[in-house]
Amino acid sequence: MLTKIAVQGLFNELDYEIPLIDGHLTFIHAQNGFGKSTLMRLVYNILQGNLEDVRVVPFERLDLVFDDQSNLIVENRNQELTILMSKNRLEEPVDADDLPSLLGSLYIGPERMYLSDGMGNLKPSIDVYMKELSDSIRRAIADSEVVPKSEDSKKYTDAELDEIFKNAEAKINFIRQAGFQPSIPSGFRFPPSRFDISDNHEKYKALALTLKAYTDTYYHFAESIVVYLDIVNTLFVNKTVEINDKGFPQARMDRSGTVIPISKFSSGEKQILIMFYLLLFKAGTDSLVIMDEPEVSLHVSWQQQIGKFVSDVARIRNLQVIISTHSPSVIHDDWDKTVELSSTRTD
Numbered sequence: 001m002l003t004k005i006a007v008q009g010l011f012n013e014l015d016y017e018i019p020l021i022d023g024h025l026t027f028i029h030a031q032n033g034f035g036k037s038t039l040m041r042l043v044y045n046i047l048q049g050n051l052e053d054v055r056v057v058p059f060e061r062l063d064l065v066f067d068d069q070s071n072l073i074v075e076n077r078n079q080e081l082t083i084l085m086s087k088n089r090l091e092e093p094v095d096a097d098d099l100p101s102l103l104g105s106l107y108i109g110p111e112r113m114y115l116s117d118g119m120g121n122l123k124p125s126i127d128v129y130m131k132e133l134s135d136s137i138r139r140a141i142a143d144s145e146v147v148p149k150s151e152d153s154k155k156y157t158d159a160e161l162d163e164i165f166k167n168a169e170a171k172i173n174f175i176r177q178a179g180f181q182p183s184i185p186s187g188f189r190f191p192p193s194r195f196d197i198s199d200n201h202e203k204y205k206a207l208a209l210t211l212k213a214y215t216d217t218y219y220h221f222a223e224s225i226v227v228y229l230d231i232v233n234t235l236f237v238n239k240t241v242e243i244n245d246k247g248f249p250q251a252r253m254d255r256s257g258t259v260i261p262i263s264k265f266s267s268g269e270k271q272i273l274i275m276f277y278l279l280l281f282k283a284g285t286d287s288l289v290i291m292d293e294p295e296v297s298l299h300v301s302w303q304q305q306i307g308k309f310v311s312d313v314a315r316i317r318n319l320q321v322i323i324s325t326h327s328p329s330v331i332h333d334d335w336d337k338t339v340e341l342s343s344t345r346t347d
Helices: 038-048 050-054 094-100 124-143 157-179 194-199 202-236 268-283 298-317
Strands: 004-010 015-017 024-027 061-066 071-077 080-087 091-093 105-108 114-116 122-124 239-243 249-253 290-291 318-327 339-341
Touching: 004 038, 015 105, 024 298, 038 050, 038 094, 038 105, 038 239, 038 268, 038 290, 038 318, 050 071, 071 157, 105 268, 122 124, 124 202, 124 249, 124 268, 157 194, 157 318, 194 202, 202 239, 202 268, 202 298, 268 290, 268 298
Parallel strands: 024 318, 024 339, 105 290, 290 318
Antiparallel strands: 004 015, 004 061, 061 071, 071 080, 080 091, 114 122, 239 249
16 A cells, blocks of 8 residues: 655656555545646556556656555656665665556546557447446356355364354345345255254355355455445436346336436446446455546536545455545545645745
8 A cells, every 4th residue: 555655857847745645545636737647647657567658757756655664766867767666775676567566556547438449449438348247247147056066175163164154144145135146056954054064064064165165256246236336326316227137237217117228328427337337346455546537527416425435445445546636526525635736846
């Protein structure tokens, strides 16, 4: 996790020190022209090891300070980069290939509505992301048959198996909220009683370990679906987003029940779907997420709620999120988590 970002000589004249105040969410606020988007992309490209994109940015030095007191130093002299890791007064060079392993990172930029196909063509990102989500849901549905396998030679007590079943039951109930229906094979009671476990120990051991493997695989994904639908349906009015029986997201008008395809949504609704899809399904646990100008196409009332939902997701996934914005409405009541960009250079 980062504790500070510092840059010297951005555009050859701007120096910034940005303390990351809250461990999960920090807002960076400035007017247009202060270089906040350039700085955010610079941080992301460094952490991704995209050095060709780094060297063309005019800056003298950038420091990324981590919570273990280590400091990644990147110096740019006439597009010649020097990258060092400093800790306990010792400095060691860092290879570009090693940069992504320092901290997972995701950049959600203002141009998020479109994706390039690599050949200069743009396509709507909402179509790509909803298909990705649908494909993942269909794979999970297809893998819903629980077949007990006894491959673990480890010994388990009845009490240990009972605890595994209790945890599995709670997670499976949640997984079912996401629309998945894992099937327990006939001949098994679920959840079993202590007597069932004691009387058929090896049989229920196989079921317990299979259920644990199943929930380990799908609980995180199911949780993401439930949270995703909860967020978008809290924000959207007159319609409810749901997963249809083919595993594809769609919306239904609240009064008439008319089904509305995602492609017919407003630009603001698509922005919400895209941002929270990336946040919930693309950001790795314990990673840094940079959200640049989330206010694009959003009504003020939605802008005011973005921070709360992002903060909730950040805590669930243990993410560190930086929101770069020039909209006070996005910050809303979170000015205590906000850094106003102001150059420290005095010459």
